[in-house]
Amino acid sequence: MTVPVTEVPEALRGKRQLSAHESFAFSCHPGVPCFNRCCADVNIILTPLDVLRLARRLELPTRTFLDRHTLTPITKELHLPVVMLRMNDDERKSCPFVGEQGCTVYEDRPWACRMYPVGMGIPPARAGVEPAPVYFLFEDDFCEGRCGDRRWTAEQWRADQGVDERDAREAGYRAIVSHPWFIGGRTLDPKRMEMFFTAAYDLDSFRSFIFETTFLQRFELDAELVEQLRSDDEALLEFAWRWLRFALFAEPTLTVRPAAPAQRRTS
Ligand code: SF4
Numbered sequence: 651m652t653v654p655v656t657e658v659p660e661a662l663r664g665k666r667q668l669s670a671h672e673s674f675a676f677s678c679h680p681g682v683p684c685f686n687r688c689c690a691d692v693n694i695i696l697t698p699l700d701v702l703r704l705a706r707r708l709e710l711p712t713r714t715f716l717d718r719h720t721l722t723p724i725t726k727e728l729h730l731p732v733v734m735l736r737m738n739d740d741e742r743k744s745c746p747f748v749g750e751q752g753c754t755v756y757e758d759r760p761w762a763c764r765m766y767p768v769g770m771g772i773p774p775a776r777a778g779v780e781p782a783p784v785y786f787l788f789e790d791d792f793c794e795g796r797c798g799d800r801r802w803t804a805e806q807w808r809a810d811q812g813v814d815e816r817d818a819r820e821a822g823y824r825a826i827v828s829h830p831w832f833i834g835g836r837t838l839d840p841k842r843m844e845m846f847f848t849a850a851y852d853l854d855s856f857r858s859f860i861f862e863t864t865f866l867q868r869f870e871l872d873a874e875l876v877e878q879l880r881s882d883d884e885a886l887l888e889f890a891w892r893w894l895r896f897a898l899f900a901e902p903t904l905t906v907r908p909a910a911p912a913q914r915r916t917s
């Protein structure tokens with residue numbers, strides 16, 4: 651099935667769409683003459699897990715990582731905040747994490763870097779239809795990996811690059827991005843946009859929100875889960891999706907504690 655151009659994210663417009671069984675040639679290794687060419691002057695959208703893993707790798711609080719290494723472009727088309735990796739302010743606009751030997755954050759490289767040369771789009775939500783991903787191929791002239799003799803389908807490439815494992819951990823995030831609530835162009839108010847940004851990307855501030863406000867008095871949470879949320883970042887991110895479905899779409903993903911009865915007057 652070919653997706654109408656109006657439903658394709660801007661970055662993927664004009665790229666060749668890959669059908670499920672279509673294969674492409676690709677082989678990238680340090681010996682290619684274009685080594686590191688793709689790590690400059692590129693728009694890399696970061697997922698919440700990208701931000702978390704990169705911040706932890708660099709031993710930075712999430713807020714500091716966001717301030718130092720990201721941009722948050724605002725366009726009319728966006729129904730949720732988007733976070734992009736900030737390129738260096740040099741002539742090549744190189745990625746801050748590229749070194750002579752390649753990517754210095756390779757094990758925690760962003761989702762988009764793992765996927766290259768494949769791009770993925772999720773069509774807008776439609777009532778009663780589970781949105782299925784659609785794949786595209788970047789055919790950049792500078793990339794000599796395209797001349798390699800190894801062939802891949804999009805699914806094989808994803809599995810090889812560890813994308814399947816990443817996507818399984820971020821299923822909750824993608825379910826919010828393509829949530830039917832947005833059908834018909836509904837948009838969140840600025841307060842809810844900010845709520846989404848904090849819970850999805852600024853996980854240290856989200857943890858403060860859980861533990862340093864009245865949150866735990868207002869919601870019933872299992873004691874074991876509360877302990878996990880204190881120290882397990884990825885469990886906290888998983889919990890963020892529950893919270894956001896409750897806060898953004900009024901879904902019953904959390905239980906509100908009953909209000910304490912008013913004190914009876916004794917005199
Ligand atoms: S994060 Fe790594 S793979 Fe991605 S652009 Fe930067 S150096 Fe290249």
Ligand code: SF4
Binds near residue numbers: 686689766
């Ligand atoms: S082959 Fe393509 S992906 Fe690999 S380093 Fe060269 S430009 Fe980058």
